[in-house]
Amino acid sequence: METVTTISALRQRLGPHRRASRDIGFVPTMGYLHQGHMSLVERSRAENDVTVVSIFVNPLQFGKNEDLDRYPRDLPRDSMMLELAGVDFLFAPRVEDMYPRPMETVVDVPKLGSELEGEARPGHFAGVATVVTKLLNIVQPHAAYFGEKDYQQVAVIRRMVEDLALPVRVVPVPTVREADGLACSSRNVYLSEQERAAAVIVPKALEEAARLRALGFTDPAEMERSLSAFIAAEPLATPEVVAVRHPDTLMPLSTLDGPFLVLLYVRVGKTKLLDNRVIGNAAARGREAA
Ligand SMILES: Nc1ncnc2c1ncn2[C@@H]1O[C@H](COP(=O)(O)OP(=O)(O)OP(=O)(O)O)[C@@H](O)[C@H]1O
Ligand SMILES: CC(C)(CO)[C@@H](O)C(=O)[O-]
Ligand code: BAL
Known part of the structure; x- marks a missing residue:
């Protein structure tokens, strides 16, 4: 597995795979990986020639009083798990790699994104839609994998991909649970x-x-x-x-x-x-x- 931190390096490393017409699968995450994430990885590996996983705790999707600063992080452990799972590329940019300047552009799906979890977390789904659009543009995968645990997130991303004709297949993956039924998170x-x-x-x-x-x-x-x-x-x-x-x-x-x-x-x-x-x-x- 190769770990890449900049947009330009990832594009360069994926170029030969794209030119060889290899299918690229993409699993976006915020890291601190668990079995739920790994089931997305397994699915991507089963369906593609090359799997890219991103780990990026996206500030745009956190409200002022949310847990951005204390969100759990353990890149060395995550990296080992992904290596063992046979992932090809880990994209782990810093905030300044993803957002060298404050973002002016926002992708929003306001109706779907403003109710339910979106009502409890105003602006959250615009932050998700914006970073996912940017990540999809960077990786340009054939398929992108999202957990059904975040059901509304899947709905927002599907709608965004349809509305903007983004050339990617969105694949929802069933929720993985702990032994007592609690969803892994x-x-x-x-x-x-x-x-x-x-x-x-x-x-x-x-x-x-x-x-x-x-x-x-x-x-x-x-x-x-x-x-x-x-x-x-x-x-x-x-x-x-x-x-x-x-x-x-x-x-x-x-x-x-x-x-x-x-x-x-x-x-x-x-x-x-x-x-x-x-x-x-x-x-x-x-x-x-x-
Ligand atoms: N239990 C799970 N089963 C399947 N997919 C999951 C599960 N938990 C998270 N995912 C998926 O993994 C991807 C990355 O999610 P994320 O890194 O935010 O993990 P998370 O466990 O949902 O974190 P959080 O606790 O912040 O909600 C998302 O597509 C999410 O839906
Ligand atoms: C899709 C995502 C990686 C975008 O930051 C995040 O919302 C998540 O982990 O579900
Ligand atoms: N799992 C969705 C990402 C978030 O809660 O910000």
């Missing part, structure tokens, strides 16, 4: 032992949604109220977003008689955890990874 490291035990309320609430639907719940507002109460019964957990939406458009639904998305953004202590599940759709249920 770099921010899980913030949780104290007590909070880690409490965090299981998040995947349990997704199970509860499936149970309530099987019991005959079809009113979205009633489902949201019940799930909020279910989560709030855990003293260390505060539900920030509990939303039942259309799985493709993310629009509110009038009834739950077809497939629906349950999207959760839950604070446990000071840590915000994201999770989701599509219910009522055999194909989507089958997509959940172990």
Whole structure:
């Protein structure tokens, strides 16, 4: 594996692969890697000749009072994991490599990006869309891999790629979970032992949604109220977003008689955890990874 830190060096190193018509797969990350990230890497390696992984904690997508400064980082460990996994290139730019001047240009998907997690984190999805556009322009991959744990992020990126006719295939990858069901996430490291035990309320609430639907719940507002109460019964957990939406458009639904998305953004202590599940759709249920 070769580690590259500048845009020009990466372009130069990828040139021969592009000229040889090799398929390039790209996995953008913010590092502090876990099994979720590694499943994106495995998928990219299975589908492409060359895999590029980026590690960049993007300041544009963090609000003023968020955790940019304390976001977990461990480049030597990440680098070893990627090397062992057979990754070809690690792109690990510094902030000044990515943004030599303050960015004037913004890519925004304002409607999709301003609700749900976007309402709780104003400006977040514009920061994501802007950096992902820039990374896609730098790497110019055939396919880019994103985790379904960040469901709204996938929706925003798909829409952006469609609207701007970006020449890349967006591949969503199922959520990888810990043994007790908690979705793997770099921010899980913030949780104290007590909070880690409490965090299981998040995947349990997704199970509860499936149970309530099987019991005959079809009113979205009633489902949201019940799930909020279910989560709030855990003293260390505060539900920030509990939303039942259309799985493709993310629009509110009038009834739950077809497939629906349950999207959760839950604070446990000071840590915000994201999770989701599509219910009522055999194909989507089958997509959940172990
Ligand atoms: N559990 C998971 N399963 C599959 N993909 C995941 C998982 N967690 C993260 N990803 C994906 O990995 C990519 C990089 O994500 P990122 O580096 O932000 O990790 P993260 O664990 O989501 O971090 P955070 O705790 O900051 O949300 C994203 O496409 C994200 O959706
Ligand atoms: C896609 C991404 C790498 C952009 O910074 C980030 O939002 C993430 O890690 O999900
Ligand atoms: N996993 C999405 C990146 C973020 O929370 O900023």
